[in-house]
Amino acid sequence: xxxxxxxxxxxxxxxxxxxxxxxxxxxxxxxxxxxxxxxxxxxxxxxxxxxxxxxxxxxxxxxxxxxxxxxxxxxxxxxxxxxxxxxxxxxxxxxxxxxxxxxxxxxxxxxxxxxxxxxxxxxxxxxxxxxxxxxxxxxxxxxxxxxxxxxxxxxxxxxxxxxxxxxxxxxxxxxxxxxxxxxxxxxxxxxxxxxxxxxxxxxxxxxxxxxxxxxxxxxxxxxxxxxxxxxxxxxxxxxxxxxxxxxxxxxxxxxxxxxxxxxxxxxxxxxxxxxxxxxxxxxxxxxxxxxxxxxxxxxxxxxxxxxxxxxxxxxxxxxxxxxxxxxxxxxxxxxxxxxxxxxxxxxxxxxxxxxxxxxxxxxxxxxxxxxxxxxxxxxxxxxxxxxxxxxxxxxxxxxxxxxxxxxxxxxxxxxxxxxxxxxxxxxxxxxxxxxxxxxx
Numbered sequence: 027x028x029x030x031x032x033x034x035x036x037x038x039x040x041x042x043x044x045x046x047x048x049x050x051x052x053x054x055x056x057x058x059x060x061x062x063x064x065x066x067x068x069x070x071x072x073x074x075x076x077x078x079x080x081x082x083x084x085x086x087x088x089x090x091x092x093x094x095x096x097x098x099x100x101x102x103x104x105x106x107x108x109x110x111x112x113x114x115x116x117x118x119x120x121x122x123x124x125x126x127x128x129x130x131x132x133x134x135x136x137x138x139x140x141x142x143x144x145x146x147x148x149x150x151x152x153x154x155x156x157x158x159x160x161x162x163x164x165x166x167x168x169x170x171x172x173x174x175x176x177x178x179x180x181x182x183x184x185x186x187x188x189x190x191x192x193x194x195x196x197x198x199x200x201x202x203x204x205x206x207x208x209x210x211x212x213x214x215x216x217x218x219x220x221x222x223x224x225x226x227x228x229x230x231x232x233x234x235x236x237x238x239x240x241x242x243x244x245x246x247x248x249x250x251x252x253x254x255x256x257x258x259x260x261x262x263x264x265x266x267x268x269x270x271x272x273x274x275x276x277x278x279x280x281x282x283x284x285x286x287x288x289x290x291x292x293x294x295x296x297x298x299x300x301x302x303x304x305x306x307x308x309x310x311x312x313x314x315x316x317x318x319x320x321x322x323x324x325x326x327x328x329x330x331x332x333x334x335x336x337x338x339x340x341x342x343x344x345x346x347x348x349x350x351x352x353x354x355x356x357x358x359x360x361x362x363x364x365x366x367x368x369x370x371x372x373x374x375x376x377x378x379x380x381x382x383x384x385x386x387x388x389x390x391x392x393x394x395x396x397x398x399x400x401x402x403x404x405x406x407x408x409x410x411x412x413x414x415x416x417x418x419x420x421x422x423x424x425x426x427x428x429x430x431x432x433x434x435x436x437x438x439x440x441x442x443x444x445x446x447x448x449x450x451x452x453x454x455x456x457x458x459x460x461x462x463x464x465x466x
Contacts, residue, residue, distance in 0.1 A: 047095040058149035059200030063171035067315035078285040105203035111226035114187035115253040121181040138373035185256040225250035283391040304350040336399035
C-alpha cells in the first residue's frame with residue numbers, strides 16, 4: 027500500500043541518517059573527541075505542580091545523539107566558513123586545554139580502581155577512558171566519565187581577531203573550528219553567526235549561488251558585526267552564560283531540597299566515596315545527581331572525629347571516637363577503644379548516608395548528606411547505562427569501509443529489523459507516552 031511504501035521510505039532515510047551520524051561521531055572520536063557523561067537530573071512534578079514526585083536521571087535515545095551529531099557537523103561547517111571569510115572578526119567557540127591539576131580527582135579515582143588514565147591529550151584521554159571502561163565495567167566507566175566531565179575547563183565564545191589561530195580548537199569535541207549556529211531562537215551567539223554567514227555569501231558566493239539582490243546584499247553587510255562589537259558581545263555572552271549555569275545549579279538544588287523535605291520518612295541512600303580528607307568524605311549519589319561532602323563529627327578530644335558505631339559492627343546511635351590518618355591506602359580511623367580494630371575507608375567504597383535538608387535564613391535550603399553506616403549495596407553507581415561506547419567502538423572498526431551496512435542490507439540481504447528502525451522507535455515512544463499518561 028501507499029502507507030507501507032511511505033513508512034519504508036521513511037525508515038530507509040532515517041536509518042541512513044543514523045548510520046551517517048555514527049560514522050561522523052566515530053571520525054570525530056578518532057580525532058580526539060571526548061565521550062563524556064552528564065549527571066543531569068529531571069524533576070518530575072505532580073499534576074498540580076505542587077509536589078516533587080521524583081528525581082530521575084535523564085535518559086537518551088540514540089536518535090537524540092543523531093540530532094546532536096548533525097548539529098555539531100553544521101556548527102563546524104559554519105565555523106570554518108566564517109573564520110575563512112572573516113579571519114579577524116568571526117564568533118567561534120573554543121574549549122581550552124585543561125590544566126593537568128584539574129584531573130587530580132580523576133587520577134585518584136582511577137588509581138583506586140586499578141586502571142590508568144592518560145590526560146596528556148584529548149585523544150589519549152578518550153582512549154584511556156574507553157580502556158578503563160572495558161577493564162572496570164559500566165559502573166566504573168560511568169563514574170570516571172562523570173569526574174572527567176567535571177574536570178573540564180569552561181568553553182567560551184571569542185572573536186577570532188583576539189585569539190591566536192592555534193588556540194581556536196575545541197578540546198572536548200576534538201575540532202579545530204566550532205561555533206554555535208543551530209539555535210538562533212534561544213542563543214544570541216547563533217544570531218551573530220547567522221549574520222556573519224550571510225555576509226560571507228555576499229563577499230564570497232558559492233559557484234552555484236543565485237545572484238543576490240544588491241540592496242539585500244548591502245543590508246547583510248551592514249548587519250555583520252565589526253571586530254570591536256564582536257569582542258564586546260562575546261565577553262557579555264560568556265558572563266551571561268556563566269550566570270545561567272549558576273541559576274540552573276541553584277534551581278536543581280532547590281528542587282532536590284524540596285523533594286527530600288517532602289518525604290514522609292528519612293531518606294537513606296547508597297553513595298560512592300570519590301575523595302577522602304581527614305575530617306570529611308566527598309561522596310556521589312547518581313540516583314539523585316547529588317555530590318556532597320560528608321563531614322565527620324569532631325570529637326571533644328583534640329584531633330579526633332566521631333564515627334557511627336555501625337562501622338565497627340555496633341548497633342544504636344552511639345558514636346566511636348577515632349583518630350583519623352590519611353595514607354596511600356585511604357583514610358584510617360583508629361578507635362580509642364583498644365578492642366576495636368582500625369577502620370579503613372577507601373576511594374570507591376560504598377557507604378550509606380542519610381539525606382537531610384539544611385535550613386538557613388541566609389541561603390536557600392539544600393540537601394546534605396550525613397554518614398550513617400557501611401553498605402554492601404553497590405547500586406549507588408547503577409545510573410542509566412551508557413551504550414554509546416560500544417557503539418562507537420564498533421563503528422571505528424568499520425570506519426575505513428566506504429559503505430553503510432544497514433543500507434547495503436536493504437539493497438540485498440537481510441532486511442532491517444523493527445528494533446533498529448524508525449517504526450520500532452515510534453512504537454517505543456507510543457508505549458512511553460501511554461505509560462506517562464497512566465502515571466499522571
